[in-house]
Amino acid sequence: MSKILVICQYFHPEQFRINDICCEWIKRGYDVTVLTGIPNYPQGRFYEGYGLFKKRKETWNGVKIIRIPLIPRGHTPIGMVLNYFSFPISGFFWNIFAKIKADYVFMFETSPMTQCKIGVRYAKKHKVPLYLYVQDLWPENVEIVTGIKNRLIIGPIDRMVDKIYAACDEIFVTSPSFVKAVTGRKKSVPEIKVHYWPQYAEEFYSVVDKKTANLNIQKELATDTKAIGELQNDQTFKVAFTGNIGYAQGLQILPQAAMLLKEIKNIRYVIVGDGRYKSKLMEEIHQSGVEDMFIMIDRQSPELIPDILALCDAAYISFMDTELFTWTIPAKLQSYMACGMPIIASASGETKRIIEEANCGRCVPIGEAKSLAETIQDISAMSKEERHNLGVNSREYFEANFKKQKLMDEFERYLNREK
Structure with missing residues (x-):
């Protein structure tokens, strides 16, 4: 039984697609160990029941x-910086004493990329293949999130x-534009080891x-x-x-x-989730005097999202x-398409x-x-059949391009190639 060591700063109960990838590897007969942090994303504090001395294994x-x-990320730039550096520092000491024997190392890189230093050290020390799945491009993401441009x-x-990048045997990225970004760096990365491997949506994302x-x-x-009550109101047009x-x-x-759109009484926005911008968004909604147009729902389990979407239009x-975001294919795009949703986007590039x-x-x-408001109004004025057809197109594209089994089979060929 091949053993995979996964390095990712975020893991269950935090909601990232790596959770499902690991479960799929278990189903396929792999032995999977995940090195991760104490869950604190996105609310910035440790989840209940977890801590420095609780549920560490x-x-x-x-x-x-x-x-x-x-260190939990908190809600300040300093907290985020401390969070970004504390994980690889802990990983440095873990690497010294770790007795885990793995056949492969797989790094699921959402920000911060500093977490990947742990995997690089482990793979070099144990002389095993190293795979990287890039979700966020660095340093571009740092410049955008922090505004720092200082060289x-x-x-x-x-x-x-x-x-x-140089230490990795294979690099997987989530969009064709990311392939160009990685291979086009000043210190170029060979094209032969960079692969477009789009994200899939978990199987519970489906039409309900x-x-x-x-x-x-x-x-x-x-x-x-x-x-x-708001979700079940069939008289309103709901955008989730x-x-x-x-x-x-x-x-x-x-x-x-x-x-x-205030004069159009039947438009509602359904916002489900949590994050650093939520309190500011709620303040802006209040200041704009449009509270009655928003349905705010706290973070839910991913399994409930298809049900909420099914009650939206x-x-x-x-x-x-x-x-950077013109190069990005957001994970929620696959989730929405899997649920057969018509999609409205303020986006360009890959998403468009x-x-x-x-x-x-x-x-x-x-x-x-103004363009967004006009588009929402136009789609709300469509017949149910027209919107249904958009949703059917969504699901069909997902089936053809983002199906889980197809993509996991594709990745497994790289694992088998190393045997």
Whole structure:
């Protein structure tokens, strides 16, 4: 039985796709150990039941989990920096004493890329193949999130990234544009080892009938009777956004668009999730005087999202207006498509390309509230059959391009190649 050591700063109960990837490897007969941190994302504090002296080792769905100390990210830039550096520092000492024997190392890289230093050291020490799955490009992501452009800071990060890429046997990225970004660096990475491997959506993301959805949300959102009532109201046109509510999502456009649609009484925005920008977004909604147009639902288990989407009429994606996000295919795009949703996006680049190829919705320029409001109004005015057809196109594109079994089979060929 081949043994895979997974390095990722975030893991169950934090909600990232690496959770499902590991469970799939277990089903396929691999022995999987995950080295991760103490869960604190996105709320910035340790999850209840976890801590420096609580649940540092556990097994979940057959996956062995080792949690090393880190500083929770909090809600300040300093907290995030401390969080980013505390995990690899802990990993340095873990590497000295670790007795785990793995056949492969797989690094699931969402920010911070500093976490990958742990995997590089382990693979070099034990002389095993090293795989990297890039979700966030560095240093580009650092520049966008922090606003830092100073080469005295960005330069060392750039050199760290070069060393990580050079140490990897294979590099997988989530969009064709990321392939160009990685191979086109000043210290170029050979094209032969960089592969486009799109994210899939877990199998529970699927088209759900409204009757089932109603039953499930009544059970899971039992204490939130206002949200249940709003979701079950068939007289309103509901646009859903689910997932991390961060600054990078550019969600300030929603209250701006809502103000332009105030006279249309049947438009609602359903916002499901948590994140660093949520309190600011709620403040902007209040200041805009459009609270009655928003249904705010706290972070839910991923399994409930298809039910919530089933009671909505369209799903929404947006970004900050930066070049990096034109290269990005967000994970929620696959999730929305798997659920057969018409999609409205404030996006360009890869996201726009896919939505247009699939003919499953509409894209508007990033930051243009007037265009977004007009697009929401246009899609709300469509017949149910027209919107249904957009949803069918969404699911069909997902089946053809982002199906889990197809993509996991593809990756497994790389594992078998190393035997």
